[in-house]
Amino acid sequence: MANKTWYLGLDIGSASVGWAATDTEYKIIRKNKKRLWGVRLFEEATTAEDRRGYRSSRRRLARRKWRLNLLEELFASEVKKVDENFFLRLKESQYHYEDKTHKVPYAIFNDKDYTDKDYYNDYPTIYHLRSKLMTEKIPDIRKVFLAIHHIIKNRGHFLLQGQSFKDGNLNNLIKELLELDILHVGFEVTEEVVGKIADISLEKKTLTDKVNDLKKLYPKEKQLLEVFRLIFGGKTSLDKLFAIDEYKELDTAIKSVSFKEKIYEEVRHDYEQVLSNYIELLDLTKLVYDSIILSDIKKEGKTLSESKVVLYEKHRDDLLKLKNLVKNDSKLAEDKKVELYASIFKEDKDKGTNYVNYIRKSEEGKGCNYEDFKKFLVKELAKLEESSVKAEIIKDLELEQFLPLQRTKDNSVVPYQIHKEELVKILDNAAKYHNFLDEKDESGYSIREKVIQLLEFRIPYYVGPLNSSKKAKEGGFAWSVRNKGYEDTPVTPWNYSKVIDESASAEKFITNLTNKCTYLKGEDVLPKSSLLYSEFALLNEMNALKYDGNRISLEARNTIIEKLFKQQGKKVTKTSIKNLLKAEGYIDGKGEITGIDITVKNDLKSYRDFKKILGNKFNSEHVENIILWITLYGESRKLIKAKIESVYGDIYSNDEITKMSRLVYKDWGRFSRKLLTELVSKKMYSEETGECLNIIGAMRQNNILFMELLADRFDYSKQIVEFNKELQEDVTEITPEILDDLYVSPAVKRSIWQTVRIVEELKKIIGCAPAKIFVETTRSNQEKKKPTDSRKKQLELAYKAVKKDVKELEKEIGTINFDVLNDRLSSVEPSKLKAKKLYLYYTQLGRCMYSEEPINISELFDNNKYDIDHIYPQSKIKDDSFTNTVLVKRESNAAKTDRYPLGSDIQKPSNRRFWKFLKEKGLISDEKYNRLVRTEEFSDEELSGFIARQLVETSQSVKAVASILGELNPETSICYSKAENVSSFRQNFGKIKDGNSKSNNNEQLVKVREINDFHHAKVFIGMQKALLN
Structure with missing residues (x-):
């Protein structure tokens, strides 16, 4: 057996590898009284996406903790002079009393004459403290620390570095937006124009009112109106936003855009796939949207904290107003008022939408958004008598100004510069009565300067993790380059430029971490x-x-x-x-x-x-x-x-x-x-x-x-093969490291490694390498399918368009009885449209695609009457998609034979007009139409392309399999089979009897996963035997 020629079939999936060893007659080899075929199951590898998300969050939180620890070090000596256990109480504030090492009833202040109760009476929110520290003399250093700690912990985003946020920043963004090449405005962009648009944007009006005000200024600027509809918090479609009609045909998931309904950063990639560089318009539109929200959060002439204090007071006043409105209503009976009051302010229901849920104090649910709370409150207020107070509340609700909260997702639009403005004011004021803030140490920086650097400091992505040189030598995942003499110096914001060589780190990033060429090994x-x-x-x-x-x-x-x-x-x-x-x-x-x-x-x-x-x-x-x-x-x-x-x-x-x-x-x-x-x-x-x-x-x-x-x-x-061969090293040991240079996902790497282990084990058992390895690769199920409209829904939408112009078509091909066809479609169950013939029947308006003759639906599934024909012949390419298939009468198909392009008898003028009508109404695709009307024969390039696609899939996973199996088995021929061919064989050829493939189609090779997974191997070897002999 050691010298015997044998073949190996592999069915490589993301969580299994089916295998079967055969002789040259494709009979499964027996060894030690066992047939050498089976399936190896393993847990599917996860992609790096989830791990990357966890790692990013972990590093972000770790770096935030690092900044806060540095801040604590800067203030430690001064704080401990007045309260030695202050930092310990803060760290243990999250614990129950029994779990604390320092058992005191208060978490922050525990003085004899000043406790947490006094603190919260003085400062209901942290913003009250921040606001007062900017102007008032508050000598308690602990309060200064608490305010700065809050700023450093929640320092804002860094998307707008290099920009200041004085009044007028919104104007600059609007001007930049209007000057975009993609946004074709028909007027000169002047300061006056920008000012008018900014004023409309900042008005306390509803979305509709703002759009109407802008429309009065620029009635002909349809694209501009859609851009600002989006900016004002509305929803618009991409075809209107970009003034491109073709965008109407996009998938439902990305056909429209709204900054309020979706988190833009999470879906930006999906839009970028379609818009490419023109995503710039959406990005800048989002910046303007954020700037308007920021203007609402930070009132003109006030700091952020002062604005938040105003917001707190408005919530307090609004709450009192609402409670009094319910209590003093004269329309409801007392018991009904008590019931209404409880439903708004007290009832705690899972997934409720009352005030308890709105302020997220529910013990049952997770809270509710403003829109749901607004709907609930308007409905409840309808039970009360009409009054000016009630009208004011409803108006405020419509403007989303009623009962504003301190902590909302809108806070994410605040840039770090806003927080820095307050930090500087707090430090300037505190330095008047805390001299240590201006004292400089050996670094040359004062405490005040170091605190500001803590706020501003960011580690560039191309510098990466700041591991010490010792950890890097031990294999730590870091590439940052340190300057000579600072190899073991801990990095801080104030010594970063001395310790880290940014340029060298960036060069190392290019060398080590940028991707490599898909085809040429090692090339950037x-x-x-x-x-x-x-x-x-x-x-x-x-x-x-x-x-x-x-x-x-x-x-x-x-x-x-x-x-x-x-x-x-x-x-x-x-x-x-x-x-x-x-x-x-x-x-x-x-x-x-x-x-x-x-x-x-x-x-x-x-x-x-x-x-x-x-x-x-x-x-x-x-x-x-x-x-x-x-x-x-x-x-x-x-x-x-x-x-x-x-x-x-x-x-x-x-x-x-x-x-x-x-x-x-x-x-x-x-x-x-x-x-x-x-x-x-x-x-x-x-x-x-x-x-x-x-x-x-x-x-x-x-x-x-x-x-x-x-x-x-x-x-x-x-040349590509020769180039890669020069870089190929001899494999001396079979270890997972041989896969390190493969640029494929973790799921594919795991599948390849399991495949390698199977091949190597079989080589040991049989005594030699296989002469041929047949590889079938299946798609991984990692990528989730995007939701698409059902076939029935697609047809119904197309039929609406057909109904308008069906009379014109009937002049060409005769009576269609469209109403009957439409009623029949309306009553058909969506699941039945999975039948290819039935779906094609409706896309062709019940007509034969070649002869235009009506198709009798009662005989539709009679294969002696009607066929599914392939426009591109199956002898050239296996393409069973709807783009390449048509429903035709059996005689028309027989007359057409295997020719392409279609003959002039089929491409007659009336047929061409019929096909064009179907295309225009969305019943067939552009590509299908072009295959039908094409008059040129296939070029040599196209034919060679068809052959290549039949034999070899060009995905990275297949190339990786070929590469590694070829390296390990240089004398072995690697042969490929597409998964769809194997599936087609299983369904169409049925059971193989004594090597004879002429068996009844009803005797299909059925795979039942609940029994076992042997279909991975058995069907594949069966196909080799039937098709390759």
């Missing part, structure tokens, strides 16, 4: 916004663009790039491309643009940004370096500017450097510069110069996609 990826990568991404999208099913000319593509991407800043859509091509004379405008999504996802924004700033001084090499620094250093504008000045200070003016340092670019691409520019094909050359082309050159001079360039007829793939 390009910034996503680099000139080269953004051009590559755009070319890879635009080279797929088709008009009437055919790719456009190179000249037309270059015109699109020059005029829509280099010269304009508008969002590019199918419509704008079609309009340009028609205006330039490249198309007649009667056909359809396909091959791209609703909007073009990629852009040349960085090119336009630098061209606008530098003009004729634009230098690609300089710009690429600056984009790299901006992507790397992120929010550290100071470091970016310093870097540009040190390298290009003698080339660019101070104004140009300042403008460049303010640009924002994020994220990294997937490919390296070496991949795109240094791999030169001997089979792809310039027709003008005869020069061999690299990948980016080939894409510039041809309408060809990246994946097409990796086909065998070019030699880029061969």
Whole structure:
């Protein structure tokens, strides 16, 4: 057996690996009286997303605790002079009396003549204390510490670094918003205009009233009105917000946007997937929205604490007003008033919406939001007699001004600069009677200066965890570089610049922690916004663009790039491309643009940004370096500017450097510069110069996609393999570390490691490596599916559009009896539309797609009458999606045979008009329509692409499996099978009898997971035997 040739089949999933060993006749091998087939089950690995979230929270809390401990150290000696146990009581304030080491009844103050009770009488909230400490003489150092502790603990966000928050900041943001290229306003943006819009934004009016006031000023500015509807707290759709009709076709989950309904930071990524660089409009809109909320929290002319005190007093007065309104009502009987009073102020119900729940004092529920409380209170107030007080309360409720709370999610919009303003005032006032605050130590900083640094200090992400050098040497996950002589010095905000070498740490971050190229091992990826990568991404999208099913000319593509991407800043859509091509004379405008999504996802924004700033001084090499620094250093504008000045200070003016340092670019691409520019094909050359082309050159001079360039007829793939082979090290020991260089998720890594263990064990049992390894890989279930509309709902929406124009269609193809068809659809159960034939029947308005003849629904499932045909023949590609399938009469299908494109007898004018009608009403997709009307045969590139997709999945997980199995088994051939082919075999070929695949379709290989998991192996080996022999 040791020298026997054998094959291994693997079905690799995220939580299982099915395997079966066969001989060359595909019969399962027996060893030690056991058949060598089975399944290995294991716990599915979790992604890094959850762990990253926990780690971020853990580090954030740890750093906050670290700041508070440093603050305590700064005040310790002075506080202990007046109260030795003060800090101990604070730390034990969370414990029950019995659990405290220092058993006193009070948590903060325990003096003979001053306790917690006195403290809370003087200062009902921490903001009362903060407010008084800014102006009044309060000599108790403990109170100063408590106020500063609260500021350092809740210091606000750092999203607007470098900005001041004096009155007028809202105006600056509105001006910046109005000047965006994406927002096309038809008026000059002057200070007066900005002032008027700011005034409307800050008025105490309802959303509708504010929008109407703005509409009176600018009745024709529809896009502007939608932007400010969103800013005023409303909800709008993306197609209105961006003035792009194609956005109407987006998924329901992202079709609309509201800052009040969703936490924007949590859903921003979903919008960015669609909007790409144009997410800038949403980001800036959110900043304006936050600024208006901030203006409401921090009243004009007052500090934050003073505003919070006003808020506290209003809540107190509102509560008294509401209670008196209920108690003094003359409409209700006494018992009803008592009952109403209890329902509003006393009843504690789970998931209730009364005052107890609103202020989150319920012992049963988790509280309620303002909207739910408002609805409840308005309903209850309706039981009372009408009065001016009741009208005032209802008006305040509508404006969301009644019973305001101190702690709400709106507090998250407060930036650290607001807290710093108060901190400085408190320290300035306290320093008058606490001299120690101005005393400097050996660091050269006073206590006052150190406290301010505690508030402002942030560790840049590219510096990372501040482990000591000792921990780093022991393998700690840290890359920060320390200056010589400070290797073991603890880092504080006031010695950070002396201890940490920021530039060296950033360089190390680039080397160690930026992603590596998908194809070339060890090569750093390009910034996503680099000139080269953004051009590559755009070319890879635009080279797929088709008009009437055919790719456009190179000249037309270059015109699109020059005029829509280099010269304009508008969002590019199918419509704008079609309009340009028609205006330039490249198309007649009667056909359809396909091959791209609703909007073009990629852009040349960085090119336009630098061209606008530098003009004729634009230098690609300089710009690429600056984009790299901006992507790397992120929010550290100071470091970016310093870097540009040190390298290009003698080339660019101070104004140009300042403008460049303010640009924002994020994220990294997937490919390296070496991949795109240094791999030169001997089979792809310039027709003008005869020069061999690299990948980016080939894409510039041809309408060809990246994946097409990796086909065998070019030699880029061969060069990639050769490059990686040079870096490949011999595997001397089978350990999990051999997977370290694979850029795949933890779930995939675990599956691969389990696969490796199975293969190695079988090699030991059988005595040699397999001659062939057949691999089926399944998709991981990690990614949750986004909710989509049901098939029935989609059809019902489309049928509404059909109803308006059905008479016109009937002139072409005869009577449809649409009302009968519509009634039939209304009564059908949604689950029945899972049947492919029935769903296609309704998408085709009950007609044969080739002959236009009516289909008898009572005979729909008779396979002798009606077939599901594949537009792209199955002999070319296995595509069973609705995009590639149509319902046709059996005779029409037989006459069509296996040809493509469809013949002129099928593509007759009336059919084309019918298909176009279905497309326009949303019953078939653009791609399906283009497959039906296409007149060109498949190109060599397309055919090779079909073959590649049949044989090899291009996902990273499959490449990783091939890579590691190939390294460990260099003499073994790795063969692939797509999971859908295996599933199709199981369903269509039934049970295999004596090697004969001609069995009844009813005898399907049914998998029942409740019995066992052997289907992972059995079906796969069965398929090999049936299809490969």
